[in-house]
Amino acid sequence: MTSAATTSILPRRGGFFGALSDAFWRRPKLLLFLMLTPPLLWLGIIYIGSLLALLLQSFFSVDEFSGLINYEFTLATYAELLRPANFDIILRTVIMAAAVTLFSAAIGFPIAYYAARYAKGKWKAIFYLGIMLPLWSSYLVKIYAWKLILAKEGILTWIFAKLHLLWLLDGILALPVIGGNSLSISYIGTFLVFVYIWLPYMILPTQAALERVPGNLLEASSDLGATPRQTFRTVLLPLALPGIIAGSIFTFSLTLGDYIIPQIIGSSRLFIGQAVYSQQGTAGNVPLAAAFSVVPIVIMAIYLWIAKRQGAFDAL
Structure with a gap:
């Protein structure tokens, strides 16, 4: 009786596509399976498969005499990461990533707070345009533009000269480790470009989180006698x-x-990405390149686990 009622309400359509549409309507799970199979195959074979192949390569080693890969399970390649030269690369990269993250948060929070609490109407649209506009230009163009800006003959040096502050710039470049002959060949320059390139990715999630903070909580904190600093520390920042x-x-x-x-x-000192590129391409040491690649994966796995416990994915 149910089948007859269904047929009377939705009569069968003729032709191949009509029959196919009827079959999908009667079996929605089949349609879902067919729609999800291609992306899941891509994710499973291309992405996860390549990661597993990379992990497998890291457990091989290179014969020092012949230079050929020895396909025997070993942890010797990971032991090479603990050598001073390789460990310095890892430490240098992690410190740079942490510094860029902290500085981006310090700069991005006031911008995000203004956009969330005060920008309205067209000003909010201008804010989003200003944040997103740098992302629309070429990644390489932005980097090479910064190289010209930071060069010894660049506009930044010219501005310091016009302000009679070349002594300050020379003092900054004279700092050990982070200094150099010019900003374009120093860790300071690398740091500035990293902050510029990734800053929008810090501002937007922060702004989204701040917009979800009820304004009456801040007003209540003030009414209860909290100073602006106390309100920021105990109400705004945790949320x-x-x-x-x-x-x-x-x-x-x-x-x-x-x-x-x-x-x-x-400078000429390598970061993890450069080490992977040089070991895989120039040196031909694929196992060591794979071991270097595993390092950021492990670091980010731990970082994501901590972020999930803090509810960070709710603001993505």
Whole structure:
């Protein structure tokens, strides 16, 4: 009786596509399976499969005499990561990623707060346009533009000269480790470009989290006698923290794996991305390149686990 009623309400359609449509209507799980199979195959074979192949390569080693890969299970390649030269690369990259993340949060929070609490109407549209506009231009164009800005003959040096502050710039460049002959070949320059490139990824999640903070909570805190500093520390910051952590996922992970910015702007000391590129390409040491690649994966897995416990994914 139910079948007859269904047929009377929705009569069968003729032709191949009509029969196919009827079959999908009667079996919605079949349609869902067919729709999800291609992306899941892509994710499983191309993405996860390549990661597993990378992990497998890291357990091989290179014969020092012949230079050929020895396909025997060993942890010797991971032991090489603990050598001073390789460990310095890892430490240098993690410190840079952490510094970029902290500085981006310090700069991005006031901008996000203004956009969330005060920008209305067209000003909010202008805010989004100003934040998103740099993302629409070419990644390489922005980096090379910064190389010209930071160069010894660049506009930044010219501004310091016009302000009679070349002594200050020379003092900054004379700092050990982070200094150099010019900003374009120093860690300071690398740091500035990293912050510029990834700053929008910090501002947007922070702004989204701040918009969800009820204004009456801030008013109540003030009515109860809290100073602005106490309100910020006990009310605003804890509620905005998931958004900040969500933004830090982007800034930290993108800095951790980037190799183009340090290649163009910075000193000759390598970062993890450059080490992977050089070991896989120039040196031909694929197992060591794979071991270097596993390092940011492990770091980000731990970081994402901590971020999930802090509710950061709610602000993504």
